[in-house]
Amino acid sequence: MIILLLSLMASAHAEITPFFGDLENFKTKSLTIQTEEQNLVASNDLLLSRRLFWTPKLTLSLDKNRTKLNNVTVTDNDGINADLTLNLFKGGTDWNNMKDAKAQRSAQRLQVLNENLRVEVKASDLIFRALYINESQRIEEKLLKLKEESYKIVKDRYNQGKIPLQEVTKSEVDLVQQKNKLRTAVLELSENRSQIASLFINVIQTKTWPFDEKTMPKLPSSTNLPVAEQKFWISQSREQAWQATKGFHWPSLDFHLQYQVAPIKERTDKQIVGVLSLTLPIWNQYETSSQISTAYASYIGALNDYKETDQALQQRTLFLKEKIEMARLNLYESKRNLDLSKKLYEDIMRSFRLGRISTNDLIIEQNRLLESENNLAISQLTFHQGIIEACTLSGLKSVECLQ
Template identity: 25%
Template sequence: MKLISSIVSLICFGVLSSQEPSTDKQIWSLQDCIDYALENNITVKDAKLDGALAEVDYEKIRAQRLPNLFGSASQNLSNGNSIDPITSDYVSSQIASTNLGMSTSVTLFQGNQLNNQVKQGKLVLDQNSLYIQEALNNVTLSVVESYLQALYNKEAILVQENILKNSEEEEKQAKARLDAGSIAMQDYTDAQSQTANNRYNLITAKNNYNLRIVELKQLLQLNPNQTIQLVDIDENIEVLIPVLDKMEVYERALQNLPEVDAGKLNITISEKDLDIAKGGYLPTLSLTGSLGSGYTSIDYTNFVDQLDVNFNQRIGLSLSLPIFNRKQTKAQVKNAEINIDKAKLQLKTIENEVYQKVENGWQNLNSAQEQLAAAEVAQTAAEESYRLAQKRYDLGALSTADLIVSQNLYTNTQENYLQAKYLSILYYQLMEFYQGNEIKL
């Protein structure tokens, strides 16, 4: 069976290396798989690292409001006619001078740009938290889909094993009848061919199951060599589900899915960009201060005394008025306004994608439900038909070819029922997830 992976935009995951984490645990429930994947999946870890980077950037932006502090020291040697850097006297001799100092500055006002940058940084930090939640959601849905695919393939193995067992018995009967001369060679070879074909189908079913297990282990970031066993779903789970209100699911999805909130925050972040850009029209006021001292070789006072005598302090205000900066600020404001419109369009796109997911999931759920009801009837009828065909075959009233037709029909109805069953479970859990409900199997 091919479960439709396009029901959600799922993130692709990297192939495991032999050094991936492993655990001694062998029996895994769906919840075990989800919990482990949320802790160890590479995509989730990467999203968390992006969140950590956003936090670092936020702290860096906040620190822009603090004053800076620099220390300086220089040693100079000059010869000939020059001005002493300490005394400012004009001298004509060799001078050795030392300068020591500290300086600081702080921006008092910059068109309110610093405050807006801090607010924007906090919004970006919150947005990254939503991106982390989106990654967690995607991994959860991927695990649910992979887990159900594996369980489907596991049940398909049981179906093929039962069919193969029946085929082998029928082949034995055909051989006995051939030896007794009651059937032609073609009837016996038909039975042989059917047994071989069913054995092939069983091998294929086992291979499909193993592939699903590999995919699941990749999602969990488990060592490829680790053996895991899946817990079957509750046999009493309700698979015939009441019809859900599509628009109600959609409205709840808009309220619960983090990508929608992230899209809304993106608009607010763009609006802060506009406020920051407009701050470029306003003046900038800065406070500066410095401490300094120095030593010169032309003064015969000792080094320590000169540092004491030459010690100086300065404080000042600096005002910068933007008059004309080649329309740079105007262009930044215009770009910010355009980005706001783009962010609004992106939000609309996200909402449309959410609706498409809900619509596809809802349609697929209803289709799977109808298929399930039809498949259940077909399976019951085909099972009875196959049972009667086996009795007629035992009595010699039915050819091997006709028995094979009945057997294949029964096998197909079993597979159709399993497919509809697991599709119903998958799409229903998807609808529940969109509404903010917990996934339970």
Template identity: 25%
Template structure:
């Protein structure tokens, strides 16, 4: 009975594991892109930075509003003193209570508030562009990781077919050894090749799992989440026609957010100059206060004194800068230098963008030529391997020569896969630089 229950539990457990394995979600490339953009922590961090910039913008707008503060105090005095409520000279112990409200608002501050608002608006726009740059960076990283995973997945298929062929060859070699038609060395060569191909299959699977781990991390998936990818149909892949390199570069300048952000940085530094120059101008502020109080030196009730001691003030405050140890002059000079540096950054970024576009273009061109060569080599190696198998079956070819032919075919297949996925990657980069969506 116990054995029967154990069998039932084991069977149910096995079925559960099989069901779980069959439920492993296969992610398409588009699903990976969308999920990464929504969940990647680098993008989230950039989004928080953008939110902070927007809060700073609102803060600078709110600086136009007046500041209002309320105050209250309680004091005790003994001996000769001035009554803080009545301003009378007294020579007795008194206690006082005072209440007040003070307000001030800047009417003019060398246009610094206005320029700071404009600058913070530019910074908010700039951070929005940095957020888009972060999204683009993650998209490119996901594209690269996905293609590497696809390459590794096809590598597993190649390794499995190669191992399957070598296993059959071992069986054939064993039969021929038993029949006395081959030497022991030929048989051991076949066994050695089968073991090598088993090792290659394990390595191919491990490489695929490593690429899956990298892709899962970009998507911010938990380690326990089962993950697999959908392989597009690239059996009859043909390299696309390459676009004009200069046109791609010009399109990149018009769509890359980091380039727009660099141009905005010039405007930001120009506002720094305007703000620094504002320190040369006077500051005008409007101030007002409202107060009342109670003192024990008066023979009046608390409420009557609060009503009778009411006071209000209203005034203008003008501050004219005369000399501040050349601090403003230095700030103006540094702002001018920063403007020139920001313009140099644009030139430097233009060179970097051109380098990236030109590199992607050259790699696409090179991989296209490699693809054609690898395709021809793979077909030739396949025909050669088929011919070698026929000769081997007829006893006209040694196991060593068959192994050499098999390895040549396997390497040719892997070279073709590598050239194919590199060509896909570089062509997708060129599409990206033109502002087109990345599609696999």
């Protein structure tokens, strides 16, 4: 019991972390998910309707007929009609339509799942890019302070007559370029916030990278990818629609029963009419054959779309595994490289203050430090994007795959 309780607590904790909480917030406010869920309700109703194809159609109507001539009522009849119509045979068309509706429901169920996963991917990308741009802005601000410091040192040396004016100009140009880079980062962050707000999200709670380089996604061994599986059920739906269209060549046998009472008060006229009709299609200007050809083309198109999608996603899954491992390695090395770059820059800066190296050498090391910082941020972004895409492509929610 204790182990079970701890497991439930751990699961609950994973679900309320800021990142997973942000994902749920995106999905809750997604209008496309709401639309697909309503489409699922419609597909369920359609299937129920198609499953009841064997039941009769029953209608009831009330008639009121009153005629006056020179303010004298000539006729005043009230009647009631009850009609029952039952299809006895239609060449299997109704059966195929039921299978078509069943395939549509299966496809729509997967569409709801895929839309949830698609929103997770989009939300994750916006969250990760916000973290990346924030990190880039922090790096650019840090580097701007370093360049302002170096520009001040260069200017003091020039005033002391130790270096030529060209060194001051180089440092000033480099400083202006850095200010431009910082403005660009600020603008990118503003654009990211605008994109998040367009999805009805005012603020995100994730402030740091949610996963470290040791995170391993729990991918299933099965290769049934939900996006491809949805395409499969769409092709099955088109196949049944094609089979149903072929049934238009078959005869139809119908039974019609009508009960009439008029007028209602006296019930003087009662009538029961039963009709058994056989309809045999002979020639309809080639319309049925044209519809069959069109339905078959639609089926082949959907089937080939499924095959192409399945092949592409299988290869994408293999690539993502390589991408994640490569990004994991880059993340390890980027952290180590940044530590080395920071130590190297401290040494270079000491030498610069002592006048042992030129402004050009200092700018090179500043750019090297910037590159190391950026490489770490890019590695974080690539790694996080890879594991989220791998999870969702496999049909798993991020909280299930990465907790």
